[in-house]
Amino acid sequence: MPLVISDETLRAAGLNECEAKVEIACRWFDEGKLAFGHAARLAGGTEPEFEAQLEARGIPRYRYTEQMLEQDVETLKKLGRW
Secondary structure (H helix, E strand, O other): OOOOOOHHHHHHHOOOHHHHHHHHHHHHHHOOOOOHHHHHHHHOOOHHHHHHHHHHOOOOOOOOOHHHHHHHHHHHHHOOOO
C-alpha cells in the first residue's frame, strides 16, 4: 500500500522525500514498530547508513532490557561469578 505525503506537507516539515523516509524509519524503529533491517530498508540506505542516522538522533540500536539483565545475573550466579 503506497503512502502519499504531499509536497506541501513535506515542505511544511522542511523535508524532502528521502529525509522523510529516514525520519519515519527512525521513529518506527525507536518505538519498536520495525526491526532494524526493515527500518533500514524503509530509510532507503544500507544498514550502516541507517545506524549512523540512529546515532545522530541519539537512538540506540540495541536495547538492554530488564529481562536481559535478569538473565545475565542468573548466568553469572550459575557460574559462581556473582
